[in-house]
Amino acid sequence: MHVIPLTPTFRPILACAIFGSFLSAPAIAHAANDLTELSLEALMEISVTSVSKKPQKLANAAAAAFVISHEDIRRSGATNIPDLLRMVPxxxxxxxxxxxxxxxxxxxxxxxxxxxLVLKDGRSIYTPLFSGVYWEHQTTPLEDIERIEVIRGPGAALWGANAVNGVINIITKHSSDSNGGMISAGMGSAEKGFVTLGYGKNLSDSSDMKVYGNYSNHAAGQSSNGSAANDAWQNGSAGFRLDSQxxxxxxxxxxxDVFSGSYDETYTLYNLSNPGIPQVQQSFATTSGFNLLSRWQRTLSDTDSITLQWYYDHxxxxxxxxxxxxxxxxxxLQHRFQLGKRQDIIWGLGYRYSYDNLSNSPYIAFNQPTKGANLFSGFIHDEIALVPDRLSLILGTRLEHNDYTGFEVQPNARLLWSPSQKHSLWASVSRAVRTPSRGDREIQYRFQTLPGPAQLEINGTNGFKSETVIAYELGYRTTPGPRISLDLALFVNQYDKLxxxxxxxxxxxxxSIVQPFNLSNTMHGHTYGAELSANWKPLDWWRLQATYSYLCAIMYLDQGSGEPIAEINRSDLAGGSPRHQGSIRSGFDLGKQVELDFWLRAVDRVAYIDQIAIPGYITMDIRLAWKPVKQLELALVGQNLFQKRHPEYIPEFINTTASEVPRSVYGKVTWRF
Incomplete structure (x- = not known):
């Protein structure tokens, strides 16, 4: 058994997280204008779509699902999507x-x-170059997001490769929910200035359209000594949506959507003129892009529909x-139909082509400056009612073919038991893969200079294979009363070819002398953990939401890897992830005009290799909002209030200089007309 020492620093974090975990539940999407309008039982009846690609009640989802509603977004005080995700266990x-x-x-x-895997309205925003998400590209106004559905655990049987540990689906509002105008603007110490404009109009009895535009200017973070870092940035975007019946x-x-942004950065680079001395260089980066998506759906009945979607992204x-x-x-293409009285089947086919054009530098280079990649896919998902409304078996698999590793099979089996409307128990076993990125196979990266002179270099490997996971999950949901609900998920993941x-x-x-490091599939291991969320409504005007999660990762290098540490527990190679973290959110409606929200977060220390660690931290955000009239809202938000600043991350291969998160405050005005 792996024993976690309860250090004096961590004890208050754990105590706070455990206490909060019995007070709140997953935030769930709802259409109410006030977070206290619906009972918790009613919230559990709200439909989600990311678990099985069809609308279903959250209480009946055989997966670890969490939904951040529009009301949660509005009252969080967050100004970007990553910060919103901090509330999810x-x-x-x-x-x-x-x-x-x-x-x-x-x-x-x-x-x-x-x-x-991260999606926005069904469009993948996962980049195949390095495998990941450029979060700085995601500039959708938070006011335009209807909800964010987060599925923890493999979603590959439905969504495909790279949905290994989870899926995040960002869903924007339907045009009919955005009729009228909206102006939101503010400024503060970290958010130097921001403005969002939105307008929606009913075009006919069957069509609605909306447009939006936004701009934001963000101050630099802080270095460890408190001075301003070279990482200020600004961005803007505009978009539209047309919905027609x-x-x-x-x-x-x-x-x-169309977007554009510019970013200050500081790199520690390989010194071309003097290889013995690292080169610290400030730089300026730019990004821009646009996308277009179209989705047609024919609905024949509640259980029979056909959907065809295409998109172009640049x-x-x-x-x-x-x-x-x-x-x-x-x-x-996706088709859903019912077979007999007990089987609900969804199947689909897909094709994706991604083409890149790279500009090499003396630091990062690829053998082929331009390259295209094809992805063919098909899936089937069958939900079988073994005992109607009580016991269901879900079977499915996805078959994909990519240009690097050929065919990949990703099956999934889930069992859902609902002995009553207030209790549900689910279990699953899944296989998922993370297919190679272009960087895994082709990159040559001079990433560090050592005294000597000497140079460290990372090289891709032509034979790099897909990483795999076999995941086992067990979950339980209950709403024992109209004012409390609980959601627990346990998991064990077995990884190979990491x-x-x-x-x-x-x-x-x-x-100089070059020490190469070659990317290899020679690590294996496992992770296990628990995630608890709860929701408690002690009074009609007061709601508490909280989460707690525990994660342990144990990794080993394979035998025959040639490294002397092959037998050593390498849990820190899965670093960047705290073992314990908790969150408590408390929302008060002080009459019809005033809202007061508190958000307490506690994060354990994060360990890396070579005895490097980031200390754990506890911090709080506070939001106070006043509506002098129905159409106008004035808000004051304080963020990260417990410390002047704190670090959260140490960069890995891409040697940008990290900065610390400062205490900040901003004011915001929102007018709807």
Whole structure:
């Protein structure tokens, strides 16, 4: 058994998290204007779509599902999507600097967390170059997000490769829910200035349209000595959405976005002129892009529908280490029907083509500056009612073919037992893969200079294979009364063929000795943990929500890897992820005009290799809002109030200089008309 020492620093964190875990439940999407309007039992009846690609009650989802509702977003005080995800148990969020985040589920956190699939309205925003998400690209106004559905655990049987440890689906509002105008603006110490404009209009009895535009200017973070870091940034975006009910059976959605941003960065680079001395260089990066999505759906009945979706996505990034331009086209067909009285079947086919154009630098280079990649896929999902309304068996699998490893099979089996409307128990076993990125196979990265002179270099491997996981999960949900609900998930994940850089033979380069590290599939191991969320409504005007999660990762290098540490527990190789973290949110409605929200977070220390660690921290956000009239809201938000600043992350291979998260405050005005 792996024993976790309760250090004096950590004891208050754990006590706070355990106490809070019996007070709150998962935030759930709902249409109410006030978070205290619906009972918790009613909230558990709300439908989610990411678990099985069809609407179903959250209480009947055979997966570890959590939903951040629009009301949760509004009252959180957060100004970006990664910070919103901090309220979800089992999700690790760390701010690298003022314009970069590391987000993962159930471990293996990093700027390019490669075991997490992120979608926006069904469009994948996972980049195949390094495997991960550019969170700084995600500039959708928070006011336009209807909900964020987070599935912890493998979702590959439905959503495909790279949905290894979870799926995040960001769902924006239907156009009919955005009629009228909205202006939101504010400024503060970290958020120097931001403004969002939105307008929706009913075009006819069957069609609605909305448009939006936003701009934000963000101050730099702070260095460990309190001085301003070189990581200030600004970004802007605009978009539209058209929803039309063509007839009694057919509906059509067309939507698109365009964005642009600029970012200050500081790198520690390999010194080309003097290899013995590292080169610290400040730089300026830019990014831009646009996307267009169309979705047609024919609904024949509650259990029979056909959906056809396609999208085109383009973005361009210009950085001192690498330039990237990417174009992606995706086509997806899905059909749902009922077979007999007890089987609900969904099947689908998909194709994706992604083409990139890279600008090499003396630091990062790829053998082929341009390259295209194909992905073919098909899936089937069958939900069988063994005992109607009591016991269900869910079977499914996804078959994919990619250009690197060929065919990949990702099956899934789940069992859901609901002895009553207030209790449900589910279990699952799944296999998922993380397919190679272009970087895994082709990168050559001069990432560090050592005294000597000497140079460290990371090289991709042509034979790099897919990483695999076999995941076992067990969950329980209950709403014992109208004012309390609990949600518990337990998991054990067994990983194989994990990526690890192994040292090769040194050689003499053009101006220095080079120590290469070759990416290899020679690490295996397992993780296990527990995630608890609860919701308690002690009074009609007061709601408490809280979460707690525990994660342990134990990794080993394979026998015959050639490394002397092959027998050593390498739990820190899955670093970037705290073992314990907890969150408590408390919302008060002080009459009809005033809202007061508290958000307490506690995060354990994060250990890395070579005895490097980031201390644990406890912090709190507070939001006070006043509505002098129904259409106008004035809000004051304080963030990270318990310390002047705190670090959350140490960069891995991409050597940008991290900064610390400062205490901050901002004011915001929202007017709807």
């Amino acid at each position: 089992g999700v690790q969020v760390a701010r690298i600097d003022a314009n970069k985040w590391a987000v993962s589920i159930r471990g293996f956190n990093g700027r390019f967390a490669n075991k997490l 063509l007839d009694d059976k057919d509906s059509l959605t067309i939507q698109g 973005y361009r990034r210009s950085m001192i280490e690498l330039g990237e331009t990417r174009n992606t086209v995706d086509l997806d 990526r690890v850089p192994l040292s090769g033979s040194p050689y003499l380069g053009a101006s």
